[in-house]
């Protein structure tokens with residue numbers, strides 16, 4: 403993947419299909435995949451995937467962040483297999499058996515990505531959820547534990563923050579690393595906590611970057627995109 407475009411994923415975080423398709427047409431020349439997540443899929447369902455495919459040859463990442471019992475996860479993964487998407491997310495927190503059943507049910511080239519610890523969470527959030535002790539002292543250790551489970555259950559990749567991606571890529575080079583929480587120096591953090599720039603994330607081992615608001619809320623989205631692609635290119639060359 404030497405072309406920076408292939409590494410960029412744009413999330414279609416919109417309720418209205420019309421608005422999502424406007425961005426698909428506008429950004430198709432610049433991105434490798436479009437991500438369809440909970441906002442659009444809850445409203446429009448599989449139709450959203452069909453309509454994106456009509457307008458773009460970019461791949462599709464279905465980000466449903468499944469978190470359920472093994473039998474339900476297996477059923478959801480089987481349903482997703484017929485949709486012709488490249489990636490599907492499952493929370494690693496759903497546990498070993500659920501991850502195994504997701505992997506076993508994935509057919510036709512669908513890749514299962516384990517979501518580690520959401521980029522919107524910081525130590526205080528995790529403490530409140532009951533994670534404590536030594537693991538929280540170094541968040542990397544907790545994320546590493548999650549990633550190890552994804553690896554041993556046969557997941558194809560990980561969704562992880564740019565803060566922890568380095569250790570994960572070094573430890574599990576065969577897993578695909580997808581990294582959200584990307585911010586330019588000039589962009590606001592919004593609800594993201596564990597962030598880095600595109601350059602830093604690629605240097606630390608991200609295979610793909612998910613970048614939404616820093617593009618769509620920029621004054622000039624094409625200019626923001628070009629700067630992100632340049633950053634990726636520079637990181638690949640350094």
Ligand SMILES: O=C(O)c1cc(=O)[nH]c(=O)n1[C@@H]1O[C@H](COP(=O)(O)O)[C@@H](O)[C@H]1O
Pocket residue numbers: 413415439465467491517519520521522561562563582583584592594612613614615616
């Ligand atoms: O699974 C994801 O894609 C995801 C995981 C995570 O830990 N953090 C995270 O932000 N995401 C997604 O990545 C996108 C980030 O969007 P922006 O913050 O607008 O760049 C959103 O669609 C989130 O749902």
